[in-house]
Each structure stands twice: as C-alpha cells, then as structure tokens.
Amino acid sequence: MSPGSGIMAAEIEILKSISYFSGLSTEELNSITKFISKKTTERGEIILLEGEPSVEVYFIVSGAVKLFKTSAEGKEQILNIVRQWESFGDVAVFDGALNPAGAQAMVPTMLYSIRRNDIEAILREHPQVSRNVIQVLVSQVRHSMSLVEDLSFKHVIDRVAKILLEYAGDGSGNRPRLTQQEMAAMVGTAREMIGRSLKSLEEEGVIRLDRHRVVITDNEALKELAGANA
C-alpha cells in the first residue's frame, strides 16, 4: 500500500456522499479524485462574489455556506443555505457567465472544488454524473422558483403583519412564541423571506425587534398592512 492510498480512500468516501457523484463505482470515483482541489475557509470568508466570473464548482465537505444577493442599497437577501455534500457555483460554471449570487462561509468550512474544464471532461466520461447534475440543478430551480413567486406575486409582508397581529400578546407570556420557521410555514413562504419582512417592517417603524421580542409600535399601520391582504 502506498502512503497516499489511505488519503485516497477517504477522498473516495467523501465523493460518494456528494450528490454530483452518487451512484458511481469506486473505480469511477478514483478517476475523479485527480480533479479535486481542497480549500478550507474561515467563518465569514467570501468564497464567491456576485457578478464575478467563476471557474470552479464547489462541494461542501463540512460546514455551511450562504448564498446571497446584495441590493443597490446594500441590503442582503439570503437565497439559500448550502449544506454538507451540496454544491454551489455551478450555474456560472455551466453557462460561462457571471456568478448570480455571492457565497460566504457561515462557519469554518471545508470545500472540494473542480474546475470547469475538468467538470466537462467528467461529464463526458460519466453519463451518471450528468444525470445527477440535472437532479441537482432542478432542485435549485425549484427553490429559486418558490423564492421568485414570494418576491414578486405574494404580499409576504402583509401576511407577516397579519400573523403578528394574531399572535400579539401583552407580554405576560400567555401567547405562544413563534420561530421564523413557524411564521414562514404559516405565511406559506420560505424562511429566508421572514427575516427580510421583519427588517422591512422595522425600517418602516411599524415594529421594533427587541432581542427575542417583536414589539408592535404602530398597531394601526400593522392593521392596515394586514387588512390589505385580508
């Protein structure tokens, strides 16, 4: 056994778990390991910049990465949290255009990456990878579609306003508390939309976020918003 073979076996185990490479034989995975680069990032490190070209697809071996867009006013909208075994950066690699979103490590993160030319070679060699990539991209499209729907058609803020009114109490602890996840489920939106809605309401002076409290500061304005969607 050569000294490198243990490392290689570990790499193959990791590749097996990555969605892009599921269903490949050990032999096939073995031939892919030579294309892999490794990178570790600190918490908060920017991995991809929105609007910049990208030449690599990234796979998360451990940690988590957020994908986000920044508006002209500097407001951040989280599009997705990418987790272990998932990929990002694929869109710009496959269409050769610029990154549609930025990517930032939320915790210390270990990444594998493969360059565009190498990915193309892998796709040619292994039709199973093409099928996997279709699955991966389709689920990304679905997630984006639901965000687009929320951003453009539905009045998420109005419905958040309605929920806040329904669950408002006098602070004596007699009303159930709500997580952003629960609010999202009630409103029928992605969790990513709730943080943004609460921030907008705060900027409009309708509520104040006071640590774990949402304090309604302008009940009438909130009612008006909620009524707009009654």
Next chain:
Amino acid sequence: MLDMPRIEIEKCNGCGLCVGVCRCGALVLIESVISIITTYECHWCTDCELICPTGAITCPFEIVIE
C-alpha cells in the same frame, strides 16, 4: 432569567455548526451534546436556528403590543 434560544437535545446530531456560527460563545458541545450558556452577548441573531440542519435549536419570538 434571560431568555436564550431553545434546544431539543433529542434532535441534536452533534454536528457543531451552531457552535461555529455563534458570535457570542453561547453554544458549546460537551461530548457531542449541545448546550447553551446564558449570556447577554446573545442578541438573538437567529443564525444558530438558521444553520442547524435538524431543527434542534430554535429562536422563538414573543410578539407584544407596545
């Protein structure tokens, strides 16, 4: 008693992501089990809830009328 994010230990898989994301050092893994330290440094950023893959940690909001 200061409110802190809630933990359901049965759901925790010990991955440590919340510990990595928390800026205030409120979260610690002890023998792969998450626990939380009460601290005023926690400003309810909800990042721990956002990153937790199993829903073991949540930051519920109390909604009150001023």
